[in-house]
Amino acid sequence: MxxxxxxxxxxxxxxxxxxxxxxxxxxxxxxxxxxxxxxxxxxxxxxxxxxxxxxxxxxxxxxxxxxxxxxxxxxxxxxxxxxxxxxxxxxxxxxxxxxxxxxxxxxxxxxxxxxxxxxxxxxxxxxxxxxxxxxxxxxxxxxxxxxxxxxxxxxxxxxxxxxxxxxxxxxxxxxxxxxxxxxxxxxxxxxxxxxxxxxxxxxxxxxxxxxxxxxxxxxxxxxxxxxxxxxxxxxxxxxxxxxxxxxxxxxxxxxxxxxxxxxxxxxxxxxxxxxxxxxxxxxxxxxxxxxxxxxxxxxxxxxxxxxxxxxxxxxxxxxxxxxxxxxxxxxxxxxIWPESVAPYRIGLINMRVDDANCTAASDALYERLTAAGVEVLYDDRDERGGAKFAQMDVIGLPWQVVIGPKGLEKGVVELKNRATGEKQELSADDLFNKMTAK
Missing domain, CATH: 3.30.930.10 (Bira Bifunctional Protein; Domain 2)
Known part of the structure; x- marks a missing residue:
């Protein structure tokens, strides 16, 4: 969504x-x-x-x-x-x-x-x-x-x-x-x-x-x-x-x-x-x-x-x-929702909707995860990054995925575990595999 x-x-x-x-x-x-x-x-x-x-x-x-x-x-x-x-x-x-x-x-x-x-x-x-x-x-x-x-x-x-x-x-x-x-x-x-x-x-x-x-x-x-x-x-x-x-x-x-x-x-x-x-x-x-x-x-x-x-x-x-x-x-x-009852599993944040590369990468990952049956709430609004982070924290989805220009330059996206606060950088393919692994 x-x-x-x-x-x-x-x-x-x-x-x-x-x-x-x-x-x-x-x-x-x-x-x-x-x-x-x-x-x-x-x-x-x-x-x-x-x-x-x-x-x-x-x-x-x-x-x-x-x-x-x-x-x-x-x-x-x-x-x-x-x-x-x-x-x-x-x-x-x-x-x-x-x-x-x-x-x-x-x-x-x-x-x-x-x-x-x-x-x-x-x-x-x-x-x-x-x-x-x-x-x-x-x-x-x-x-x-x-x-x-x-x-x-x-x-x-x-x-x-x-x-x-x-x-x-x-x-x-x-x-x-x-x-x-x-x-x-x-x-x-x-x-x-x-x-x-x-x-x-x-x-x-x-x-x-x-x-x-x-x-x-x-x-x-x-x-x-x-x-x-x-x-x-x-x-x-x-x-x-x-x-x-x-x-x-x-x-x-x-x-x-x-x-x-x-x-x-x-x-x-x-x-x-x-x-x-x-x-x-x-x-x-x-x-x-x-x-x-x-x-x-x-x-x-x-x-x-x-x-x-x-x-x-x-x-x-x-x-x-x-x-x-x-x-x-x-x-x-x-x-902090347990995964079994979370409204969506992933909160996907596009940090720069005015950046064509960011939007293309965010859209592609959203469509790919959704097609695989992963429930994603995609923040595609033209809002400040801080406001997006704060909103994702308050609604408590188990995972947050952040896509920004600096990460894309390195070929990575950021994945945050809401419960532990742990963050890691990984490729879009690796993130997809992690989120769809049985």
Whole structure:
């Protein structure tokens, strides 16, 4: 994409009311713009990152055996009354009426909807187990929306729901998601730690939230130092016993929020506990028959008797993850995107658009890389070099390629690694080979 044709409203300064680094940088880098309190428009560069994050989430859900569908944002209040949650959920639920005076709501989650959909089709034990997932916009009417997309009112969420015949099967589904989440975060360059958590309004007696360690995170956490090491996540998801042993082994290394730090130190030994700040990026629940029973769901078992399916739900804040990645990966100059979620892999800078040789070399390399499937954002504008460098740093593309008259005289271009700052000079052919190597 040529920057001269792109829509990228980069700002020199973030608004004064932006409090945390991810909010500041998302505004400065032209990723989002606020349209109302806690509600954001996703601009082209931000949308590209959002789609990359979404695709990683989708691939790991598919790998875990979940099946994607798409549920509506607007839900019937009657479904929530059937489960007993309509009056319990509180002021965070945005309640509306249609033109026929029917009570509706903008869904904050979808346990009721998915249960009603699956219950209408699943009649036999042969229809289970199943895990279905949905990547859809949600709305929670936060009393004080703040921190940009980290605590907005409208957000993109992956929510999955498992249906099993018994508790053993349900815990197996839970464990499959547990590992899928760790794989998801790792692919985004994040170190995530699972912590036992309260179930809140979702319900149930088993729950973990996943915390990404970031120096500027929203809460203080304590964790076993073993979590600073990379974990081998290669485990057979179809082997229930091996998977249970694997998850148990992971959760034996204690992690807790600030409220439980003394318990954490006692459980693991004071010297083994590390302290950091963190951001919640996912939450999983096992809640048995809470929704399936309330909504009258049952299937015929192999002996002909009715079975009420056991359920779990599994949420990942897709849009929230963008903020978490920035909180964990930035410097004083701007964002540092991991390659897996970067909006473009390369930022190509033509230092002298008024120089025919510079423009010809820049155009040729841009066309060549693009034809090879490399995502390039080409700064072909008639701007000062310093302004171009500053903009590339703030938007944080993994690689910067600089083409100028002096380099061309030597037959080289400059390649800069955004994360390390390391620079090297190499020929255009060598750069092409490096950027297209498998």
């Amino acid at each position: 040529r920057l001269s044709r792109f829509f990228l409203p980069v700002a020199k300064e973030a608004p004064a009311d932006a409090q945390i680094i991810s909010h500041k940088l998302m505004l400065r880098a032209g990723l989002v713009r606020q349209t109302a309190a806690g509600i954001y428009a996703w601009l082209p560069l931000g949308l590209r990152v959002l789609r990359k994050i979404e695709q990683i989430v989708r691939e790991e859900q598919d790998r875990a055996g979940a099946v994607e569908l798409l549920m509506p944002t607007i839900q019937s209040a009657d479904l929530w009354r059937q489960s007993g949650r309509y009056d319990d959920y509180g002021a965070e639920m945005l309640r509306i009426k249609d033109r026929h005076d029917r009570e509706m709501l903008f869904g904050p989650t979808a346990e009721e909807v998915i249960t009603s959909i699956f219950a209408a089709s699943a009649k036999s034990y042969r229809d289970l187990p199943r895990t279905l997932y949905n990547i859809q916009w949600k709305f929670r009417d936060e009393v004080r929306p703040r921190f940009g997309v980290m605590r907005g009112r409208e957000f993109l969420m992956k929510d999955a729901y498992s249906f099993d015949l018994d508790e053993a099967g349900a815990r197996h589904s839970y464990n499959r998601m547990f590992v899928a989440y760790l794989r998801t975060y790792r692919r985004m360059g994040l170190r995530a730690i699972p912590m036992q958590a309260d179930t809140g309004p979702i319900g149930g007696d088993l729950s973990h939230e996943f915390i990404v360690l970031a120096p500027t995170g929203e809460s203080e956490v304590f964790y076993h130092r073993n979590w600073e090491q990379d974990r081998d996540l290669n485990v057979n998801p179809d082997d229930a016993d091996a998977l249970q042993a694997f998850v148990t082994g992971l959760t034996d290394d204690y992690a807790a929020t600030d409220e439980k730090r003394d318990e954490a130190r006692e459980a693991a030994g004071g010297d083994a506990i590390q302290q950091s700040r963190g951001i919640e990026v996912g939450h999983i629940f096992y809640f048995g028959t809470k929704y399936s029973k309330a909504m009258g769901m049952s299937v015929q078992g192999p002996d002909g008797n009715a079975i009420i399916p056991q359920m779990g739900s599994y949420g990942i804040g897709v849009s929230r993850l963008m903020g978490a990645i920035i909180e964990a990966s930035h410097d004083d100059n701007g964002i």
